[in-house]
Amino acid sequence: MARIGIITFSDGRDFVHRDLAEFDRGVENKIAQALTEKGHEVVRAEEVVWTNELATREARRVADMRPDLTIFNIPVWAFPHFAMLAAHATPGPLLLFSSLSPQYPGMVGMLAAAGSLDQIGRVYGRAWGSIEEPAVLERVEVFARAAAAVRSLDGSIFGRIGGRPMGMYTAVSSTDQWMEKFGVDVEEIDQWELVRRSETIEKSRLRAAREWLEKHAAGVHYDGKQLTPELLERQIASYYVMRELIEEWHLDFSGIKAQPELTTHFATMDVTEAFLNDPYDWDGPKETHVCATEADMDAALTMQLLKGLSHTPVLFADVRHYHTDRGIWDLCNSGQHATWFAARSDDPAENMKHVNLYPEGFYFRAGGASVHHVAAPGDFTFARLTRLKGRYRMHVMLGSLERYDQATNDFLMKQSDYNWPHAFARMEASVEEILGRYGSNHIHAIPGNYVEDLRIICKLLDIDYDGFGSAA
Ligand SMILES: C[C@H](O)[C@@H](O)[C@@H](O)C(=O)CO
Missing domain, CATH: 3.20.14.10 (L-fucose/L-arabinose isomerase, C-terminal)
Incomplete structure (x- = not known):
């Protein structure tokens, strides 16, 4: 079983983020619960990332736990430079995850973050949809398993x-x-x-x-x-x-x-x-x-x-x-x-x-x-x-x-x-x-x-x- 970090990203406008915070946490809770039920150890950031400073701080906090995989959960439109700063502070494998919901543009946020990481040549994976769907959970798990296998070599x-x-x-x-x-x-x-x-x-x-x-x-x-x-x-x-x-x-x-x-x-x-x-x-x-x-x-x-x-x-x-x-x-x-x-x-x-x-x-x-x-x-x-x-x-x-x-x-x-x-x-x-x-x-x-x-x-x-x- 893998150790999986989760960092959730949000909108950089304080008044928008305030209204989204509960929704953001709700999506994160579901991901954490699904992975825990599968036997993985989940390490969560303390705060949803909605500022540049939080991006680095929370990513460093999660990275200190040496997760096999870190999931960047992007359930809403999130400013892409947060993902870039957090990726910089995350040495291990990354998976961008967005829910497919017409209510909030999480998919747009994920694609913007993905394109930014592509521009700097950072390797990462992508998954999307509801974690409650078995196929979506399976995709995340396959990524976690592969990441854990790779990480197990490190320092061996x-x-x-x-x-x-x-x-x-x-x-x-x-x-x-x-x-x-x-x-x-x-x-x-x-x-x-x-x-x-x-x-x-x-x-x-x-x-x-x-x-x-x-x-x-x-x-x-x-x-x-x-x-x-x-x-x-x-x-x-x-x-x-x-x-x-x-x-x-x-x-x-x-x-x-x-x-x-x-x-x-x-x-x-x-x-x-x-x-x-x-x-x-x-x-x-x-x-x-x-x-x-x-x-x-x-x-x-x-x-x-x-x-x-x-x-x-x-x-x-x-x-x-x-x-x-x-x-x-x-x-x-x-x-x-x-x-x-x-x-x-x-x-x-x-x-x-x-x-x-x-x-x-x-x-x-x-x-x-x-x-x-x-x-x-x-x-x-x-x-x-x-x-x-x-x-x-x-x-x-x-x-x-x-x-x-x-x-x-x-x-x-x-x-x-x-x-x-x-x-x-x-x-x-x-x-x-x-x-x-x-x-x-x-x-x-x-x-x-x-x-x-x-x-x-x-x-x-x-x-x-x-x-x-x-x-x-
Ligand atoms: C016959 C040789 O001594 C064997 O060791 C050979 O079959 C190999 O296993 C080569 O990998």
Whole structure:
């Protein structure tokens, strides 16, 4: 839920404002009530703004509360320079709102304020109508959700464990650009920390976690070589080390390089990453922590924004294969899919009964468990930040995940890497468009339709929105 500021604007003539004050407050009360009922925290200006001095003072007062979104409520003709002064004193996202009432020219006031902000290049959104209409409230809420996702990045820390994996330019971004554009700092941490600290984790915790996995997973397929209880415990130890690093370095989200050093000489990070992204681990429920495979920075950033919209785990996958005969994509990963995707249940046991821990294959000589499952069906929004000549763009498409009978699932999965996690996706965009333009080996997804939210996010962050197929 978002924290939403509301400032109401009025006519600058004292005798006019006096007559309008009650009406102004009435509209504001309704907006505040509707948003509060939806669970948002509402921060209101103390006075209706009808002088230049009040514009700055009230906007500063509301801005001090760091709202995710500030609504400029313009229910009557309001002098536009008040909105300009208040916008200047409001660092965060803005939404102009006017009621559609023939009685007072609020719409005229909003259009005048909007044009003024356009002239100075200030980014803002617009909504209009009665907040009591569900569609109007929904528009305001979508804007608030997008604004909150953007604001959540501001001042956050990304933990980059290891550097560029296997020459992947698309996994690396400029720390200057991240700070300038998103307000995110990057903390560089050597992978050696995972190796060094894993020895220090109490053995009883490792055993308890391993036994939990053995109890709840559909199967833990030890082979005495690539997957042994000792190797699984090493992966669990890496999870606990990551939790330590997250706490010590105050990391909001992270990525682990893993390939090739850890995956050749230590263990794969699949178990670690899966349970960081999950809303639970063997110790109980917890906050999800976005952790990107291959320390893919733009993946992690996309995932953090998507998490801000859906408040669920976010899928990280390779765009691995297109089954031409069936028109479906196999979004598979040499790292993790959070186990939550197996059934999308709040109950870990429900998800885990679809999860098999298989020995890693020939790419990963150090071994460990691959967290295998097939994602549960449903409608999803797929997205990915990429850069075109250094400028950020957000690829967006809609699609649905499908799951078939066991024989069909197995037949399809055996064509790629069976032991990795899979998500079969039917996209609302053609294969020609996707393979012709999509700019990454990785893709991310959340359940539901968040196309409009992503358009707003792009506007707020000055990123090019790049929709595919039905999301164009
Ligand atoms: C086979 C490679 O080692 C994998 O890591 C590769 O499939 C990727 O995941 C590339 O993103």
